[in-house]
Amino acid sequence: MPATTTSAKRQAAASVRRAKEDVAEAADEVAGRAKASGRRLRDEADEIEQSLARGAEDLAATVSSKLKSVGVDTDKMADVAREQAGDLQDLIIREIQERPLRALGLAAAVGLFVGFLSAR
Structure with a gap:
């Protein structure tokens, strides 16, 4: 009987080793497929x-x-838009420098308003 028990233990150990190897192989295969899928998705996203x-x-x-x-004349329109954007930027900078507390209050009010709208 002891020989049978030893044989059964060996067979069980061999089965466990094979199962571990199978699981490791399956995990490697899944990891490889996931990497390939990631590459395909990245390539498709780049194409899109x-x-x-x-x-x-x-x-x-x-x-x-x-x-x-x-x-x-779209080129002239673009030039005018750039110029107006620069003028607006200068105006905003001047306003902030001259009245920093007022600018801070306006920024807070705009932030509250946008927060209120986005919460709806």
């Missing part, structure tokens, strides 16, 4: 991003050409 960028560029070019075809 490039496609969207091309679409946005095409749309901008189409709008610009349509505006130019009706006599709107």
Whole structure:
């Protein structure tokens, strides 16, 4: 009987080793598949991003050409917009320097208002 018990223990130990090896192999296989899926997803996301960028560029070019075809100078509009943005930036900087507490109060009020709207 002791020989049978020893044999059963060996068989059980061998089965446990095989099970551990099988689990390790399966884990490696799953990890490899996950990495491959991650790479595929990243590649697809890059392709989508490039496609969207091309679409946005095409749309901008189409709008610009349509505006130019009706006599709107888009380059001049862009220059004016940049100039106005610079003027607005200078105005804001001057206001903050001259009245910092007022600017802080306005910023707090705007923050509360935006927070109230986003909470709804």
